[in-house]
Amino acid sequence: MRQIIIDCDPGHDDAIAILLALAHPDELKILGMTTVGGNQVLDKITDNALKLLSYVDAPIPLAKGAAGPLLGKLVTGEEAHGETGMDGPILPSSRYKPLDVHAVEFMLNLIRNAEGKVTLVPLAPLTNIALLLTAYPEVKDKIDCISLMGGGIGEGNVTATAEFNIYVDPEAAQIVYQSGIPIVMSGLDVTNRAQIHAVEIEELKRRGKASVLVGELLDFYSIYSKVLGYDGSALHDPCAVAWLLKPEIFRSEAYHVEVETKGDLTRGMTVADRRKKPTQEANVRVLLDVDRDAFIRMITEALDVLDRR
Ligand code: BDR
Ligand code: CA
Numbered sequence: 001m002r003q004i005i006i007d008c009d010p011g012h013d014d015a016i017a018i019l020l021a022l023a024h025p026d027e028l029k030i031l032g033m034t035t036v037g038g039n040q041v042l043d044k045i046t047d048n049a050l051k052l053l054s055y056v057d058a059p060i061p062l063a064k065g066a067a068g069p070l071l072g073k074l075v076t077g078e079e080a081h082g083e084t085g086m087d088g089p090i091l092p093s094s095r096y097k098p099l100d101v102h103a104v105e106f107m108l109n110l111i112r113n114a115e116g117k118v119t120l121v122p123l124a125p126l127t128n129i130a131l132l133l134t135a136y137p138e139v140k141d142k143i144d145c146i147s148l149m150g151g152g153i154g155e156g157n158v159t160a161t162a163e164f165n166i167y168v169d170p171e172a173a174q175i176v177y178q179s180g181i182p183i184v185m186s187g188l189d190v191t192n193r194a195q196i197h198a199v200e201i202e203e204l205k206r207r208g209k210a211s212v213l214v215g216e217l218l219d220f221y222s223i224y225s226k227v228l229g230y231d232g233s234a235l236h237d238p239c240a241v242a243w244l245l246k247p248e249i250f251r252s253e254a255y256h257v258e259v260e261t262k263g264d265l266t267r268g269m270t271v272a273d274r275r276k277k278p279t280q281e282a283n284v285r286v287l288l289d290v291d292r293d294a295f296i297r298m299i300t301e302a303l304d305v306l307d308r309r
Contacts, residue, residue: 002119002244003029005107007065008237009038009124010048010086011077012221016214016299017123017149017237018049020245022058023302027245031110031118033062034103038124038168039077040085042067048086050094056210056306059096065103065128069169077164080224088220089213103128108136117144119244122176123237125165126150130172133179145182149240151270152188153255153286157228162268163188166259170268174259177270183284185257186239187270190250190287194239194295195232198222204300208307211300235299242298243287249298251289254282 006021008014021028033053035046046064053060068074081087099106107128111118120143122129133140150165150173158167166173177183196218204215218233225233243250255272256279263269272286273279 001027001029003031003114003116004119004121004244005032005034005110006030007034007036007103007120007122007124007128008049009036009040009045010052011039011045011081011123011237012086012088012217013235013237014039014123015048015052015086015217016235017241018052019056019210019214019306020238020241020299020302022056023305024245030060031114032106033060034065034107034128035062036065036103036124036128037067037074038165039081041074041076044085046098047094048084050096050098051091054094054096055091055213061099062096063099063101063103063106066131069125069127070130070171075168080221082220086217089216104131104135107132108139111139111142114142117142119144120146121240121244122146122148122150123240125168126172126176127169130175134175140179140181143181145184146176147184147186147240147243149186149191149237151185151257153257153270153272154189156269157188159268161266163270166270167268170259170261174261177257177259177283184243185270185284185286186236186243187286190290191236191239192234193292194235194290195230195292196235196296197232200296200300204303207303210306211303214303238299239287239290242295246294246298249291249294250287252285252287254285256280256282257284257286
């Protein structure tokens, strides 16, 4: 059983990742959740997270973290996620409230008090995680792995070279990538292949409560996927959870990866040393491909479990 902390900015695909984790209590124990400014401003995405948890009766303790990046102003993902950060279905107000503690202190306490090691699952800009590792470097020894959604060694989405979560806070990302903690990176290389198709979305809408919610979320989300030129919708964040459950459905390579914080064309790029003889040791397992059908099956089966609860 893995003990995890999910750091997120829901976010359509964040919501699906959270549901995927909630459907696997035997494999993943969610110690807590934290939120960070990203897809929308902090209050909106925190509200989305709490509404989602309330909708599926999952009282996971949640703390709000950084409202914006370490440097500069927050860039949101409103084009993809809408004005609320999770446009589409109208969820009832949440029965839950955020804890009265900052995300960084909350993570610190969870990690300190955990029996054994903890896995961090960041699905958003890495601001909270960088703050944690900088303020309390001693927690590194109790973090076995960071399975994150972010970056890409072949392409970007906000720019030609940078993916959204890294682009929003490259300084934070560089701190995390250089932390020495083993990283599993679900970047665009794999997540753009983890697409759900329109017929599969329609099928979800004919099923139970959790499936219908996800179908309606994806109806909105797929509008922007089409704008980007894709037929299907990339389920970015769920890859970081899916790898924890079934690593065997992914193909990956280990590389030394760092984050560019300066370049005019490349700020926020995750740069992998792919030379035959790299000069530094690999710090990141980069996911490159996934068995799409198995991945979508995992999502639909997880929603089925939640539908029946
Ligand atoms: C990432 O950015 C956000 O819009 C998504 O939630 C995902 O975490 C994809 O680039
Ligand atoms: Ca996200």
